[in-house]
Amino acid sequence: MRITTRLALLALALLSYLPAARADEGMWLPLLLKQLNEADMQSKGLKLTAEQIYSVNQGSLKDAVVQFGGGCTGEIISDQGLLLTNHHCGYSQIQQHSSVEKDYLTNGYWAMNQDQELPNPGLTATFIVRMEDVTSQVLAGVPTQGIAEADREKMVQANIARVAQAAVQGTHYESFIRPFYNGNEYYMFVTEVFEDIRLVGAPPSSIGKFGGDTDNWAWPRHTGDFSIFRIYAGPDNKPAAYSKDNKPFKPRHHLPISLNGIKPGDFTLVFGFPGRTNEYLTSWGVDEVYSLSNPAKIKVRDAKLRLLDQDMKASDKVRIQYAAKYASIANYWKKWIGETRGLKKLDAVNRKKEQDAKFIQWAQKGTEAQKAAYGPLLPELEKNYRAVRDYTLARDYVTEAALGIELLAHANSLLPLVDMVEKKAPAADLATAVGKAKKGILGFFRNYSVSTDQKVAAALLPLYADGTPTALLPAYVKNLQKQYTGKTGWTTYVNSLYSKSKLTTEASTQAVLDEVGKGNVQTLADDPAMQLIRAIVTNYRATILPNYTTYTDNITLLQRTYVAGLRQMQTDRKFYPDANSTLRVAYGQVATYEPADGVKYDYYTTLDGIMEKADPTNPDFEVPARLAELYKTKDYGPYAVNGTVPVAFIATNHTTGGNSGSPVINGNGELIGTNFDRNWEGTMSDIMFDPDRVRNITLDVRYMLFVVDKYAGAGHLVKEMTLVGGPNGTATPEASKEVKKMKVKRKEKEKA
Structure with missing residues (x-):
């Protein structure tokens, strides 16, 4: 594959955004480094060319970088497919291999030869083969105005499916397309996905998690946060399902490791898959995060983490069952706290208000076309942000509090079975769905403590009921509030819920599923956990989600126009796209x-x-x-x-x-x-x-x-x-x- 002249023309078109962003800010697209960043990078100490970082024609740094699983990054550090990532990224795999008898979380694990390397079903390592701007193909035939956001998105998704499929047809590669600049541009990523990834080594948690939650999101740090895996491939060095006959993968490039150390001012390059940023929000978007969403989510996770911590300290079995879940919950809990503190220190909302005012002034002083396109924009954004606040809060309490109770999340996963029986789905389809559900509950109960979850439910249900705007609370939950009153009301209800539900153990859940497989759904439908989550989810789908979607669709449409306007207004600024789990x-x-x-x-x-x-x-x-x-x-x-x-x-x-x-x-x-x-x-x-x-x-x-x-x-x-x-x-x-x-x-x- 050769870089096309079309790509070069695209890069030249972006030269109008060359003036520097703030020092070291930005998550840049690798294929545009030559035009946008190479000179600046080299002035700070880079000795390589942009093509040595990203190339489709020869091995480059990008060929040593993978998306590890669904949410982390890893790097290849040997010509035998050795993969280095964080300990917390490999934590769930280490936990899955651990037991009270073989406690790899506590003691660590080291394969002393390749035969001892442990397979991890479902874990993948994804390489980026190439990137391509496909904006014109994705937006072909899509009206620029006079169309509802949902209808526009359907057309965009249809084009995305067609373009992505055509790009890899007849190959073993995969592809996906993501929006950039809030949907003003689209880029395609052709990938090679390996699925035989084996655990090679992990330090004990006293090294890999040293400092724990005390030091998390803090400096100075002393955490040995790493784990080592290996990618295996088929005999042709291509992706293959796990097999004992697979061989260590031979990469196009692996990273040499420097022992020379670092000093202040040394150049550093981070190459990875950043998940999500929102750098171009208006003041109302920032305020929603700062004063509404973060405080609610922090409150719920505060309560849940406190209870999990108590039970994990009291039982080694519970500690191992909940190790990965606790780490995942705690990570963003503390991040949201720090983020809120940082936004307050920066006076972020008021600084964004200043930017909003400048945008309005710019729009009003422009041409008639500019006034028409951007003049009404920010008042409309404000109106939609104000209208969506209650729905955002209600949504957060459903996802964090109601579904933060594992019994309810478990029941919710079985809810489609009730719908299938009631809608008289074909017997073969029902049998397939029941079979999948039976397999799913095996993993669920392996890492589930009913007594721990019951304590969590007693704490989270009142937070859900009290935190959700009253008008958006299900009638079922309002009736529970009336029936179970006083300080111990919710605890009394939860005790009854967990004693009567048949979804609290693997054996009783399997028995319920056997009945569903016969077409008898009443036992499942009448289960108190199912009744509660069904009321919550039904209300969410009927009352919360449609309104939330309407307003957020409006915000998405307006935000896309706003970002386009910002790029026109600030011609002296070099813009980078928000992170969206693509290589940067x-x-x-x-x-x-x-x-x-x-x-x-x-x-x-x-x-x-x-x-x-x-x-x-x-x-x-x-x-x-x-x-x-x-x-x-x-x-x-x-x-x-x-x-x-x-x-x-x-x-x-x-x-x-x-x-x-x-x-x-x-x-x-x-x-x-x-x-x-x-x-x-x-x-x-x-x-x-x-x-x-x-x-x-x-x-x-x-x-x-x-x-x-x-x-x-x-x-x-x-x-x-x-x-x-x-x-x-x-x-x-x-x-x-x-x-x-x-x-x-x-x-x-x-x-x-």
């Missing part, structure tokens, strides 16, 4: 930062800091005996610097969720760390970036190597990797042909 480049530099008056944080942490935080009475700060022994004897191997081991560092890269596990690469194209977090004060960067406050947190690759080699004794894995530099300035071992090739290509480009 963020670049910056290693830097200290000052989060508050009189407070200044250095740019790195070390093993010394781990030992200073060590506290055997606090599960967040337990230190493994083996690590303490290595510290005592100073047995650090080639990974030491000034008598200790570097653990983590910070830089100014613009990152978000989904960048977890992303490679952090130096100016030479070498891996220097793995991105795993942001500072708490900087989490508002999903909505508003501030270069003084935003820092991404990276695991120093030397700590990863130290743990693998010296702590775990898995030196065979290190031997697979290409290590460059080191204390003596020589390759350790010698730089691979891959590194030499990159240097040759760079020199050739410089001469050209």
Whole structure:
């Protein structure tokens, strides 16, 4: 495949947006780096060309980056498909392999040969083969005005399906198309998806989660947040379902690992799949997040986390069952708290109001066409944001509180069976659906504690009932409020609910499903858990969702026009598209930062800091005996610097969720760390970036190597990797042909 002249023309068309954005802000499309970012990146220390970062014609950095599962990033670090990501990204896989007898969460796991590497059904690693602007194809025949947003979206989706299918027809590749700039542009991603991914190594949680929730979203950090997997392929090196006969995948490129370390001002490049940002919201959009949605979700998760924590500490079985779920719930709970604090510090709502005022002024001073297109825009946005507030709140309480109760979420997953029987679906279709449901409940009950969930329900149901606007609460729930009154009312109801429901155990649920398979749905329909969730979901679909959708569709339509107007208004600004789980480049530099008056944080942490935080009475700060022994004897191997081991560092890269596990690469194209977090004060960067406050947190690759080699004794894995530099300035071992090739290509480009 060769880059087309059409792509080059597209890039030239974007040159009007070349003036720099704020320092280090942006999540940039790799295929446009040459035109938009290469010069700026090289001025900050990049020694590579844009084509060495992204190319469809030859191996490049992009060929060492994968989307890991559905929500993280990973990087290839050997020519045998070795994959590095975060410990928290591999956490659910580690948990699935764990039991009380084989507690890999607590003790870690290391495969000492490839036969010991553990398969993970359902886990994928996705490479981007190429990207392409397909805006004209997707918007072909779609009216620009006079059409409802829902109707427009149907036409767009039909075009997307046609274009995406045609792009990969007759190949083993897959493809998807995503909107950019709120639907003003569309890009296609052709992918290669591998499905045989095996667990190779994971440190104990006392390393991989050191600091726990106490340190989460905080700096300084001392977390060894990494896990190692391996991609396997069929005999043709193409994706294949799991088979013992599969072989380690041979990548087009793998990242050499630098032992040379970092210092302030060093160039850093984060290459990954950031999940979601909303940088171009109006003041009403920011206020909705700040004053409405975040506070409600934080309140619900506060209550749930407190109860889960108590039961997990009281039982090893519950701890293992809920480890991954707790981590997932806690992660965004603390993020939302930090985001809200950051937005307050920035006075974000008022700053957005200033931008809104400037936009209105610009629209009114323009041509007649400009006035017509953009003049009424912001008043309409305000009207729709105000109208949707109650529906947004009601939606949040359904998803966070009602469906945050596992029994109700479980019942909701079975609700389609009731509908099928009542609508007299064909017997064969019903049998298939029942079969799928039976398989699904096996996994559910493996990680379910009914006593824990009952406590959660007693806490969350009153939050749901009290937090939902009264007019949007189901009549069924209002009747419960009248029937079960006083301080213990909801607890009394919950005790009755869990004692009478047949959906609280695997055996009784299977028996209910057997009846459904025979066409007898009454037992399931009459179950109190089903009655409650059916009332909530029915009300949600009839009363909340239609109105929520109407107003958010209006906001989507208006926001698309608003972003188009912003790009016309701010011709001196270089715009980047919001994150949407597609491959992006963020670049910056290693830097200290000052989060508050009189407070200044250095740019790195070390093993010394781990030992200073060590506290055997606090599960967040337990230190493994083996690590303490290595510290005592100073047995650090080639990974030491000034008598200790570097653990983590910070830089100014613009990152978000989904960048977890992303490679952090130096100016030479070498891996220097793995991105795993942001500072708490900087989490508002999903909505508003501030270069003084935003820092991404990276695991120093030397700590990863130290743990693998010296702590775990898995030196065979290190031997697979290409290590460059080191204390003596020589390759350790010698730089691979891959590194030499990159240097040759760079020199050739410089001469050209």
